[in-house]
Amino acid sequence: MTLMEKKKFDTKLSLLLYFTRGCKRWFALAVFFACAVSLLDLVNPKIVGFTVDTLISGKPAEISGLAAWFVEMAGGADTLSANLWMVALAVVCVALLSAVCRALFRIFNAIGAETLVKRMRDTLFDHIVRLPFAWHSVNHTGDIIQRCTSDVEQIKMFLSEQLTSLLRVFVLIALALTYMYGISPKMMAVSGGFIPVIIGYSFWFHKKIGSQFAIVDSEEGKLSSIAQENLTGVRVVRAFGREKYERERFEKQNKFYTNMWIRLMQLMSAFWSSGDLISYLQLLCILIYGSVLAVSGELSAGSFIEFVTYNAMLNWPVRMLGRVIANLSKAGISIERLRYIMNSEEEKDPANAKTPDFHQDITFDHITFSYTEEGKKILDDVSFTVKAGSTVGILGSTGSGKSTLMYLLDRLYPVEEGKGRILIGDTDIREISSDWLRKNIGIVLQEPYLFSRTLAENIAIASEDAGQDEIRRAADIAQLSEAIERFKEGYETSVGERGVTLSGGQKQRTAIAQMLIRKTPVMIFDDSLSAVDAETDAKIRAALKENTAEATVILIAHRITTLMHADQILVMDKGRITERGTHEELIAKGGTYAKIYELQMQQSDVGEEVKE
Ligand SMILES: Nc1ncnc2c1ncn2[C@@H]1O[C@H](COP(=O)(O)OP(=O)(O)OP(=O)(O)O)[C@@H](O)[C@H]1O
Numbered sequence: 038m039t040l041m042e043k044k045k046f047d048t049k050l051s052l053l054l055y056f057t058r059g060c061k062r063w064f065a066l067a068v069f070f071a072c073a074v075s076l077l078d079l080v081n082p083k084i085v086g087f088t089v090d091t092l093i094s095g096k097p098a099e100i101s102g103l104a105a106w107f108v109e110m111a112g113g114a115d116t117l118s119a120n121l122w123m124v125a126l127a128v129v130c131v132a133l134l135s136a137v138c139r140a141l142f143r144i145f146n147a148i149g150a151e152t153l154v155k156r157m158r159d160t161l162f163d164h165i166v167r168l169p170f171a172w173h174s175v176n177h178t179g180d181i182i183q184r185c186t187s188d189v190e191q192i193k194m195f196l197s198e199q200l201t202s203l204l205r206v207f208v209l210i211a212l213a214l215t216y217m218y219g220i221s222p223k224m225m226a227v228s229g230g231f232i233p234v235i236i237g238y239s240f241w242f243h244k245k246i247g248s249q250f251a252i253v254d255s256e257e258g259k260l261s262s263i264a265q266e267n268l269t270g271v272r273v274v275r276a277f278g279r280e281k282y283e284r285e286r287f288e289k290q291n292k293f294y295t296n297m298w299i300r301l302m303q304l305m306s307a308f309w310s311s312g313d314l315i316s317y318l319q320l321l322c323i324l325i326y327g328s329v330l331a332v333s334g335e336l337s338a339g340s341f342i343e344f345v346t347y348n349a350m351l352n353w354p355v356r357m358l359g360r361v362i363a364n365l366s367k368a369g370i371s372i373e374r375l376r377y378i379m380n381s382e383e384e385k386d387p388a389n390a391k392t393p394d395f396h397q398d399i400t401f402d403h404i405t406f407s408y409t410e411e412g413k414k415i416l417d418d419v420s421f422t423v424k425a426g427s428t429v430g431i432l433g434s435t436g437s438g439k440s441t442l443m444y445l446l447d448r449l450y451p452v453e454e455g456k457g458r459i460l461i462g463d464t465d466i467r468e469i470s471s472d473w474l475r476k477n478i479g480i481v482l483q484e485p486y487l488f489s490r491t492l493a494e495n496i497a498i499a500s501e502d503a504g505q506d507e508i509r510r511a512a513d514i515a516q517l518s519e520a521i522e523r524f525k526e527g528y529e530t531s532v533g534e535r536g537v538t539l540s541g542g543q544k545q546r547t548a549i550a551q552m553l554i555r556k557t558p559v560m561i562f563d564d565s566l567s568a569v570d571a572e573t574d575a576k577i578r579a580a581l582k583e584n585t586a587e588a589t590v591i592l593i594a595h596r597i598t599t600l601m602h603a604d605q606i607l608v609m610d611k612g613r614i615t616e617r618g619t620h621e622e623l624i625a626k627g628g629t630y631a632k633i634y635e636l637q638m639q640q641s642d643v644g645e646e647v648k649e
């Protein structure tokens with residue numbers, strides 16, 4: 038069983054079979070013992086019938102096979118009627134055996150169910166983390182989580198409770214009907230006649246209600262999305278005083294969801310009560326018809342009791358079938374929802390993925406890109422080359438496509454065939470293994486994300502084998518060590534969820550250290566110095582220059598002082614490069630860059646640094 042082998046799942050069944058790999062044997066054992074329970078449950082009514090008719094009323098015994106052999110072994114009917122305790126003992130023994138089988142059924146069923154759930158969770162998680170960035174940006178986290186919890190639970194219930202019961206119920210119905218036929222074919226016809234009615238009714242009902250369950254599920258997804266979004270964005274909600282609005286939005290959705298369940302439950306209870314009615318009607322018919330037969334002498338008292346016991350025994354399982362059918366539709370929907378995830382295409386490397394050296398020029402060759410097929414062009418015919426070991430600065434208005442360029446370089450979004458190429462040396466990044474690509478490109482994202490672990494763990498998050506010294510060194514270059522030393526617990530300080538206990542600048546610098554520790558040949562800083570003051574910005578750049586002389590660096594910034602020393606500066610506007618050159622060249626040109634520079638120089642703190 039490998040989680041790695043991935044394929045398309047054409048049908049729900051194929052996915053279900055894939056998930057149940059490794060736990061089918063447990064379910065088989067569970068079904069075996071469940072059937073044994075059904076079989077054993079049918080024995081006691083037989084014993085009671087035999088006792089009433091033969092042992093108490095003295096009629097000749099109508100038994101054969103194994104039962105006759107047992108009676109023979111016990112010393113014959115006469116001995117038994119003199120020692121009724123032996124019969125009682127037999128009843129107890131059968132009940133005991135049935136209890137043991139029931140326990141074994143539960144144990145194997147639980148092992149099967151939990152093995153299944155574990156495999157489902159592992160498989161889903163493994164798959165989801167490999168899904169492309171683009172997939173994650175269109176699918177809501179709340180909904181994905183709901184699919185991985187509720188839907189997984191639903192499928193587990195279906196397999197461990199409904200399906201095993203279904204098989205058991207079939208065995209029970211078949212055997213009970215056979216016995217009932219043996220007692221009185223006429224009464225069996227009356228009782229059996231109701232079975233298709235009950236099953237048909239529940240089938241009809243659950244077919245109707247199936248779509249309702251799908252709606253309820255998607256509403257639940259919406260509800261968890263709201264909750265999740267609000268918990269994640271709790272600061273924004275508070276800061277904007279949006280609590281009331283958000284609470285109302287949640288309450289509205291919650292009310293809607295609750296009402297849907299209430300309506301559904303009303304329908305369900307109407308179904309169960311009408312089902313009850315049919316069952317009682319069946320019992321009534323049997324009692325009346327049985328009494329008539331008993332009075333006319335066609336049916337003995339013992340057989341009558343036996344028959345009614347079997348009939349009562351069937352009552353629950355037959356209605357159970359309805360529930361199984363209900364859950365068939367629910368489980369079907371759940372499997373479909375997981376199939377959507379499992380069939381989403383993972384990031385795939387081409388065959389013979391290449392692993393070129395990254396100490397080479399990086400070329401953007403006529404790149405055109407938009408996030409959606411019909412969406413507007415975010416990048417429009419962008420071409421430039423970053424010489425190996427050089428530094429390129431990118432300046433541009435917000436939304437001009439700077440971050441997008443970097444996402445494309447890291448292959449977080451694919452560049453469509455025919456819409457340009459990105460080359461490392463002369464290898465197209467489409468041909469490079471994604472692991473290798475990301476191992477060689479270090480990127481400090483514009484919005485750093487920290488995990489709720491310690492500072493040291495966060496810095497070393499992408500390089501597990503980094504030692505204390507390396508962590509400290511990275512923190513030094515990122516000008517973070519001073520701040521860390523001021524924390525009571527130093528590097529062992531927990532940063533809280535998403536780094537809430539850190540300042541914006543500390544978070545940014547942690548993200549920088551996180552990248553530096555990996556010592557990648559290509560380093561990208563996407564607006565990574567925006568939250569630090571000009572002085573720290575300068576210090577970081579000086580330390581970087583000293584320590585990363587070999588690396589190819591791409592610096593995205595809004596502050597000109599951050600990138601003015603770059604070997605080449607690109608100015609972007611609306612997805613195009615409008616100016617390029619060194620700082621001096623651009624100033625001499627007197628274009629946008631020069632204007633921005635002029636403006637920024639008027640701000641004293643930035644100006645001072647330059648004067649220095
Ligand atoms: N996942 C996405 N789906 C659709 N559009 C997107 C997505 N991400 C960004 N955009 C759009 O692409 C455009 C360029 O965004 P990008 O983040 O590259 O700009 P930027 O130059 O980095 O801006 P900033 O300086 O503010 O960081 C913007 O108009 C933005 O709305």
Ligand SMILES: [Mg+2]
Nearest residue numbers: 439440441483
């Ligand atoms: Mg950006």
